[in-house]
Amino acid sequence: MSSVSLERGNPRKNPPVKSPGVRLAPDKKIDEIIEAAIDAAPECVRQRVILPSIDWSLVSPHNVGLLLGSLAQARMAVPGWLAKSLLVAGHTISEDLARSLRGAHAVLNRLNCASGELHERDAISAALGTLALDADLDPELVVAIIRRLVALSWDSEALHLALSQLHRVPNALKPAAELFGKHVARLPAARMRVSGFSTIHSFAEMLTPAFAAQGWRADVREGDFGSALTDLIAPPEGVDALVLLLDLDGILQRNWRQPAGELLAVLTERADMLGSALDVFSSRAGVPLLISTIPVPAAPGIGFLDRHHAAGVRNAVDTINRRILDAAAASSRIVVIDADHALSTLPARDQVDPKLWYYGRLPYSSEATRLLAFAFADAWKLLKRGPAKVVAVDFDNTLWGGVYGDDGLERLACGDDFPGNAFLGLQQECLRLKGQGLLLVGLSKNNPDAMSVFGRHLGMALKAEDFASVAVNWEPKPDNIRKIARELNLGLDSFLFLDDSPHEREAMRRLCPEVLVPEMPLDPAERPLWLRRLVATWPVRLTAEDEARADLYEVGRKAEAAKAEASSLEDYLRGLEQRLVLSFVGRDTLVRIAQMHQRTNQFNLTTRRLTESEIAGIAGDEGRGIVVLGKVSDRFGDHGIVIVATVIIHEREAVIHTLLMSCRVIGREVERAFLGELLRELRQRGVTQVRGDYIPTAKNAMVRDFYENAGFTASRSDDEGATAWSLTIGKKKLPASKFVTVSWET
Amino acid sequence: MDTCPIREELSYPEIASIFSDVFQYAGPVARETSPDDVERWDSLQHIALIRALETTFSIRLSMDEMMEIRSAGDIENILQRHGV
Structure with missing residues (x-):
């Protein structure tokens, strides 16, 4: 330990490796000190002084030769710490002395000696293969070896070592970044939707190296902030898996005024909410879900009571985890990544970085994020390849x-x-x-x-x-x-x-x-x-009985699908307590409405990119039409303005010019409630006939049947697949949702 | 306060390589270099910068320091304070 701390006492003294013999600091005084230290090498080695702090890339091979010579004369082996600093600096150690070197030290020494000949490459490949699998390699040596391999243009060896050590040496990619980029592009894609309850961007980025180490290219689509529940109940299409990274604060969103006695009820509700969303997912999704548990909290909420009291943070973690595990036990589609196991090498207090949480709601420290990403990649590989047989x-x-x-x-x-x-x-x-x-x-x-x-x-x-x-x-x-x-x-x-x-x-x-x-x-x-x-020995499911149960489940799923789905989805939606508040566009909301028109791709019936002035034109005083927007809030918080329609009215006929909604609330019947209320408003204004277009784009297939589901009839369609729909609103019952309470802003 | 027209050199050359890693920034880095000069230095990449500084120099930055960093010179001041 002491050698390491001495050596690394000043990290600034470890610049990137320079080729041996290049003297960068022709500072005479420093040279004199180094030479004196080399003269006294045996004593310095014994006491572990001075030599550990020398930057050997500044010392000539000749002087390194003198150093090794004086150690040999004193019949001293080159200690590991000295060998490491010499080798990382690019120096070589003669064969006589190198005999005491093992593993990574020996390999780096051979690489530093190598001139790039084919026979050298063959001779060392087996040793490199073994090193790649070594779980205890010194990270600095790993990086130095990769750097040297890249310098020799032994690309495949460099890449292999980097990929195999990546899970424990984050810097392994640095010297091989270019090789890595090319390699990843050739890997099969794992298309994932990644969501959570807090900021998942860093995690999503980390999935690239983690999946590459297992042989896949992570093709990540990041969900909106906090979109985990939405993605569970309306699983995104065009992906191979849904990936959810959970964190406690993101789920709990605690009300601090609530008395401790009421917390149990709130906690149970939140856990059930997540649980029923998971049940909905497993009954309707066609792709697997990779979901993490919530790790042990970094600090107890109420000291020794934390695990058993309703107000305990640890109790909350356990309760929510229990619900996830119950859902996973009942579904063959849910793979649970045990966060505590994934993070077991990192103390709980280092699993979070509070300033990053306060800065941008990043739930985990960078080290923890990395470990979690690699655990998800392990799960993915196991899911795809299955365990050894x-x-x-x-x-x-x-x-x-x-x-x-x-x-x-x-x-x-x-x-x-x-x-x-x-x-x-x-x-x-x-x-x-x-x-x-x-x-x-x-x-x-x-x-x-x-x-x-x-x-x-x-x-x-x-x-x-x-x-x-x-x-x-x-x-x-x-x-x-x-x-x-x-x-x-x-x-x-x-x-x-x-x-x-x-x-x-x-x-x-x-x-x-x-x-x-x-x-x-x-x-x-x-x-x-x-x-x-x-x-590789971990089972995806455990016993033949489990397998059979999964099959039964599959059969049962087909029979019961509609019922089960309906009931769990209903529970979920009812529990959300959604409120939709409608209003007409105003000066304060115009910018946001225009922004939504520019950005919304999926839930967008016509994808007409109206600008601020165009919207103002419709909503203007001339009475051309109305622009109605809806704000949604639920038990989890306020989603702000999520849906808007611009309608052009001509006497008794109205045309829905644009109708679009943010992805955040898809699958919750908000659109249905909104449309119903919009139609009611139009009826009050004397409109009897409503028309609306569906114009297909590459991204808006999800709203193809929107008007049909709302009772409209197709009047015509053109060659591009655009359909015009119409509805006569006399005394007809208008669309509504029992899960959304609708009101107008007062 | 008078402004200094000469761009001051960095006493921590690692900062330039961190800028290149984190921001893919190839231009010269001086004490005055700020988010105005570095296109990708936004609030999101600021997190990556903080992480890179912490790992490269084996230090732990505080929330105040995270906010204090508005130029490469600010980084140098902080590194000096940490005794790096």
């Missing part, structure tokens, strides 16, 4: 400690005692996966009698018959796995390969690149939890 597992030092052929049965470690219990733990995890429906396959380089271990050793959880197939022989494992894949009639891409030997893993990656070969932790104690964290 087969776990192919090695025996010696993987399922038990020791080597059967050398140690014999008695000395194999597996059982209730330490350290064998760690191996037993991995066997139990294998059984758990078997219970999830994965097939177990044994792949061991052993004499065939190694299979007898499972029956003879008392500590084993696995039995020989747990394996769907085994290859216990001395053939190469890639050959064996291919044979078994044919035998089981499964593709290699449904195999997960667990082996403690880096050589076996590398051979498998090379010869069967389709097989998923994760880097297993060196420490057997880490492996059981590691395996649980491996997303």
